[in-house]
Each structure stands twice: as C-alpha cells, then as structure tokens.
Amino acid sequence: MGFILFFSIFTLIYGLMGWLVFSQVGWTLNLTGWPRLLLALVFIAMTLSPGLSGYAGERYGLYAMITYLWLGLIFYLFLGSILIVLFRTVHLAFVARIIGYLVLVCSVGLLTWGFFQARDIGVTKVEIVSGRMAPAAKPIKIAFVSDVHLYSVEGDSRLQRVLKVLNGLDYDILISGGDLIESGIHRNDWQLLAEEIKKLRPPLGKVAVRGNHEIYANMAAGEDISARFHKAAGFDLLNNRLLELPALSIVGMDDPHSREKPENGSRELDLLKKTSSQKPVLLIKHQPFVQEKTKGLFDLMLAGHTHGGQIWPFNYLVGVLFPYLRGDFDLGQGSRLFTSVGVGTWGPPVRVGTKPEVVLITLKPAS
Incomplete structure (x- = not known):
C-alpha cells in the first residue's frame, strides 16, 4: 500500500x-x-x-x-x-x-x-590527520563509494564504470556508504554483479552499511536481499555494529528507514564509546546527520544519500534538509565529516551541477 x-x-x-x-x-x-x-x-x-x-x-x-x-x-x-x-x-x-x-x-x-x-566519475582525494595514530604509523587509504543504485535505469554499465575507477586506485579498504542496490534488483541477475564486486580484494577488506534503498529493496523482495547481495559481493555489512581492525575502528550504523528503528543516539554513542583511543575511528552512516554527543569520539564520519542535490536547482532544497550537503566539514573536537555526492543517480539518469565521485581518503598521523 x-x-x-x-x-x-x-x-x-x-x-x-x-x-x-x-x-x-x-x-x-x-x-x-x-x-x-x-x-x-x-x-x-x-x-x-x-x-x-x-x-x-x-x-x-x-x-x-x-x-x-x-x-x-x-x-x-x-x-x-x-x-x-x-x-x-x-x-x-x-x-x-x-x-x-x-x-x-x-x-x-x-x-x-x-x-x-553523470557518466564521468571523478576521484576526490581527501587527507585526514588523526591524533589517535602513532607518529610512525603507516597512512591508511580508504576508497569510499556511495549511492551506486545498481539497477536504477542502468543494468551493469554503471557498475563497470565504478569498477574501472576503483581498479585504477591504490587503497587499503573499500567502504560502501549505502544505496548500493535499488529496489527491484531481486528480479534481475544480481549475482553476476555481486561476483564482479567480489573480485575487489583490498588488504583490509570491504565494509558497508545499508541505505534507505536497501530497505526498500528488502520490502520489494520480501526478504533481506540487501544482506544476500552484500555477502555475495564480499562486504562485511555493519548493521549497528563495531568492527575492530588491527589499525582501525569502524562503527557502521543502519539507515533510519529500517523497520527495526536502530538509529538512535544511545546506540550510536555506546558503540563509539567502545572504540580504542589508540586507533583512528570511522563512523559510517548513510545520511549525514551528526549527533552533538558523538563529536570527539570519531576521527571521520562518512556519509552519502544527498547526491549533492544531483540536479540543479534541487541542491538548494536538499541543502535545507541536509545542511551537510556535500564535501568536507570540520565538526570540531577533532571530528570531521565527508558527505559524498555519490557515483550513481536516482530518477533521471543525469547530473547537473554535481559530478559523480569515488572518494579516496588518506588517514595519516599528526606530524
């Protein structure tokens, strides 16, 4: 209904x-x-x-x-x-x-x-200094993609463009910020797309969170198709979970559209408090909403969802709803936020005033 x-x-x-x-x-x-x-x-x-x-x-x-x-x-x-x-x-x-x-x-x-x-994917490079990293620690390179919307208008051609960019980059970990798939994907040969993504094998693995369109995809399929797709593609899907890697702590929050309604301040705050003070902390959320109480508990928050407005002049309207519309923001207390405009499109397969991007982040210690 x-x-x-x-x-x-x-x-x-x-x-x-x-x-x-x-x-x-x-x-x-x-x-x-x-x-x-x-x-x-x-x-x-x-x-x-x-x-x-x-x-x-x-x-x-x-x-x-x-x-x-x-x-x-x-x-x-x-x-x-x-x-x-x-x-x-x-x-x-x-x-x-x-x-x-x-x-x-x-x-x-x-x-x-x-x-x-919309078909000209660029690479946006960002450097983040972490006070939690040891001075002699090796920088960590993160490839961040968001809002691919697989099977939104296009079949596998969009994924091929994304893979071409990723295969040309040097990175330690791949992170998907949600909306990797589109509702209705269960009607198609999604396993083939998942196998293509699985071929990407960065040293620290692949991590993802769900966006609102993963939730819609599950509703349309009548099953957790998002979990099946991410598993087949080799992603560790973080649904309100803390992942501790040897050199990095990652907190991944589920999208608030989830029927489980997991997006609440206490849950996010509790997970961040469990992270190590000796490693940089990433907070991954599909939508760029920042909770004041969590500032200072993470080095970098990665988000997407907004598409940067995708089509001018929608950026002005979307900017009212999402103040952190696109780009790099200093949140204070040692925390930063990067909101990606994403690599795909939703609705019209066009971008006017925004260019699709894969974000390459370098986390490095303070000099």
Whole structure:
C-alpha cells in the first residue's frame, strides 16, 4: 500500500506539472489539430510511466531510460513554463514565445549535458590527520563509494564504470556508504554483479552499511536481499555494529528507514564509546546527520544519500534538509565529516551541477 500511495501522489503532482508544460509548449509551437493531440497522448503516456514501472519494480532498461530522461526534461520545461506564463500574464506574448523556444533548447541542452556528466566519475582525494595514530604509523587509504543504485535505469554499465575507477586506485579498504542496490534488483541477475564486486580484494577488506534503498529493496523482495547481495559481493555489512581492525575502528550504523528503528543516539554513542583511543575511528552512516554527543569520539564520519542535490536547482532544497550537503566539514573536537555526492543517480539518469565521485581518503598521523 505504501508503494501505491507514493506513486499515486507522485503521478498526480507529475501530471499537473506535465499539464502546464504541455499547454505552454503547445502554445509556443502553435500546435493545433492532430499534432497537438499526438503530443497530448505522449504526455499522458509518459506521465503514467514512472508509476507503472516503479510499481512493477522494473527500473532499468531502454523503457526506464526514456521514462526517466523525460522526467528530467519535464522538470526543466516546468521551470521554463512558469516564466512563459508570467510574460503571457503581462501581455508580452512575443517575448513569452521567444522565451518558450529558448526554454526548449536550454532544457534539451541541460539534459544532454547532464546525461554525459553523470557518466564521468571523478576521484576526490581527501587527507585526514588523526591524533589517535602513532607518529610512525603507516597512512591508511580508504576508497569510499556511495549511492551506486545498481539497477536504477542502468543494468551493469554503471557498475563497470565504478569498477574501472576503483581498479585504477591504490587503497587499503573499500567502504560502501549505502544505496548500493535499488529496489527491484531481486528480479534481475544480481549475482553476476555481486561476483564482479567480489573480485575487489583490498588488504583490509570491504565494509558497508545499508541505505534507505536497501530497505526498500528488502520490502520489494520480501526478504533481506540487501544482506544476500552484500555477502555475495564480499562486504562485511555493519548493521549497528563495531568492527575492530588491527589499525582501525569502524562503527557502521543502519539507515533510519529500517523497520527495526536502530538509529538512535544511545546506540550510536555506546558503540563509539567502545572504540580504542589508540586507533583512528570511522563512523559510517548513510545520511549525514551528526549527533552533538558523538563529536570527539570519531576521527571521520562518512556519509552519502544527498547526491549533492544531483540536479540543479534541487541542491538548494536538499541543502535545507541536509545542511551537510556535500564535501568536507570540520565538526570540531577533532571530528570531521565527508558527505559524498555519490557515483550513481536516482530518477533521471543525469547530473547537473554535481559530478559523480569515488572518494579516496588518506588517514595519516599528526606530524
């Protein structure tokens, strides 16, 4: 019922946006007769597509690609349509029509650029000094990936891009910050993707936490598909657990969307208090929410979830909900936070104003 309610509300809002776009595009192009009818049918079909594909759990392939590229296009056309309406309201029809053509060209241009931008994964390098490390200790290199969203629009091509970047890096441990998989993955040959990830064998292993989309995947599958996938991929999945390595302490917190509701201050605080003062401490959480009481108990918190807003100007809205939107933050008391914009996409397979990243962190002792 939750899925039906979500997609019903989404389709209603999306339909209203599409109606405004259809009316203004039709006016701009001066469409009448069968061309206008044909455009109307296209708008109706594409408005229903996200809800139908989402409810069916089929979110990848050519159909999904067209569906969600159209969603991205409608978003920008909607913003432009508001501008057209404003100029028409003050009886500047000529100016409004010029703006209409510019909106069409710019929207297609932004979508095209964002499509290729989403496929250009960069490497962001970060250095963190830990007072807990012995002066002569060897630096620890951490590869951090988040929000891959496997089987969101794309099949295995997204994973291949990520693996290409990871295989070109030198690191001691690989950490996944959640949303590695997408709901509906159980309908596909996910074992093949897991086997590809399993081939990555850094010296200190691979660690992961669950994001909200792992929870959704479990709900859609009717089983703990996230645990099965991470195990098959060779990850140690930390569900509110402390992992002690010879040179590193890692606390991994489950996403608050979990039905078990494990995300509470006392649980996180208790785990951090159990860590060694002689080793650097990592806190891994999918969402970048910081609890004041935990500051000073960890050297670095790694998070994702926000996608950095993914598509401009969503970054302004997401930034209100998540003040630690993206990048490196000094939290004080010797603790830092890095929020990754992630490597994948959700919804439209485009990025405008954000570039996907694998984060390479070097933990080193104070000089």
